[in-house]
Amino acid sequence: MNAISTTMPGPLALFADRLNGVAGAERHAALGALARTGLPSRRTEAWKYTALRALGTASFAAPAAGYDTARAQALLDHVLATHESLATLARVVLVNGTHAPELSHVPDTLQVGFFNQSPTFGVQAAPDRDPLVALNTALAEDGVMLSVAAGVKAGQVAVISLGLGGEQAMSYHPRHAISLGAGASLSVLSVHAGEGAYFHNPVTDIHVGESAELRHVTLQLEGVEAVSLGTVYADIAGHGVYDSFALGLGGALARHEVHARLAAPHALVHVNGAQRLGGRQVGDMTSVITHAASDCVSRQTVRNVLDGHARGVFQGKVLVERVAQKTDGYQMNQALLLSPDAEIDAKPELEIYADDVKCSHGATVGALDDDQLFYLRSRGVPEIQARQILIDAFLDEALALVTDETAQDICRAIMTERFGQKGGQA
Amino acid sequence: MSQFLEISGLKARIDADGQEKQILRGVDLSIPPGEVHAIMGPNGCGKSTLSYVLAGREDYEVTAGSVLFKGQDLLAMEPEERAAAGLFLAFQAPVELPGVNNANFLRTAVNAVRRARGQDELDAVAFLKLARTAAKELSMAPDMLKRNVNVGFSGGEKKRNEVLQMTMLEPSFAILDETDSGLDVDALRIVAEGVNRLRSPQFSALVITHHQKLLDYLVPDRIHVMAQGRIILSGGPELAREIDREGYTKFLAEAEAA
Structure with a gap:
């Protein structure tokens, strides 16, 4: 049952051999969801502007065990050379989706676990929510699990994900989790970098406890041939703060998708971002911000600079549930088109069921x-x-x-x- | 005649909503080194167009005539080359640059011009010292260098910022396009003094204005009256008072009759 055939149409067939070998209840559930839906096509509303054609036509192999250490080290050195303070940060490094302890540098003060030691899929990223998440659930090998105990100020850590593409099409599907206890704080810098062709499909499950604060910056510096489709689920408790920013520069096709849920009163979320693309790059910033409690604040500003034949996609939905009175929401998407062939597709959505809310949104597009x-x-x-x-x-x-x-x-x-x-x- | 600035038979038009509109209809004007000239004239006579054409704005198409600046063909030069050659336009409506720090903008401009002129670039410390002194002389609030270029500036602050740029860029020829508009008397005096400080045998200026008031503080060597895209009359500083008293109608009628 639920077998995926290599002769099926669409990109799901490219993962058939690996998918049919999965074991465990969660992975089987994910496989079932995938078998029903397939991977999204442009007929799927949430993927209307972003096609998965860039995945190509060759079957994706799992990353080989072990990796070229000299190549990984050189790539890491290049990333760290960007700024002196990056080299001094605590860091967890993954190569092709698997933890590389020899490249990492983690102080004792931070509790770091790994998915491959105790696979837990979290509660928010249910496999049937999104086929890309189901694909991750089925194929996740490893991932970084950061947890900060209540009241602890845990400083800053970089999670650096390196992709080393080779002759054969290869994909990796890391499953990350970040959890902050009440009153805790942490600053995370997620860096995605790589070279050659690969498909990076990370899922991050985030819980921000009561009055806790998580700052989360994602630097998307994937290699020029890479496809990178990442999804973040964040659940924010009362008076908690999830302050996120994504900078998108790399990849042939990249999507940064955030689902943030303001779960109790006085929670705050920032889903900001910027991307600068050229050539034939496609960069997609998609988000769903759910106000599920009263007195919460959401802020979103995304700016796009698009040159050549590049295409930017912005999909931003703000959902205000009936209970979410006194919601304060702001969303702005702006694009600067540097060439006549550049394009932005912007789809802002407000869905409001409460009657006492303040929500504004806007979009601009223009040339210099x-x-x-x-x-x-x-x-x-x-x-x-x-x-x-x-x-x-x-x-x-x-x-x-x-x-x-x-x-x-x-x-x-x-x-x-x-x-x-x-x-x-x- | 080898003047400092020599405008001959200059005609220019603009494409306005698909319609070509002739604005300059044969401007002849020469300005010798060390002199300040003023252009007055009714709205729509082409004063601002002349300033934009001289500074190199691309919306205007020059259809005839020539402009020689220190012997060079000014119209063949890019706007930035004109600035490097010593031309400066103080804008009637200075442009806001959100996200661009005023001090960084000014230092970028000063060093671009210095590079092009074969001078050493100013380091951050030397630049800031000069800029602060110049800003103080224009009675500018110290934080204006830290703010974004012209963003949230009052009308008067914008005009002072123009004069600050002019001071720092050390032009040999400045065009002031209605720099007096929107200024109160005190600001007018401060701006005029700023320009007067630059006056020297190596500095000329063309002052475009509607009002005689500015010319009380910034006494010109010559005044030209412009109408319908041409200079129709030139004279000494006394011409300003005559215009102020009698309006342009008399001069326009005389020009028609001539």
């Missing part, structure tokens, strides 16, 4: 402003530099939303490394 360009050039700034200054300024207003100073410095350093001179500085 001719008046601003002329103003800069009339002051002697060469055109290329003037354009760069305006692009940086546009993104900078999003980067300024990264509240963790170290993470913000690292984001800016990456932008400088990739796109040259930082805006406005001589």
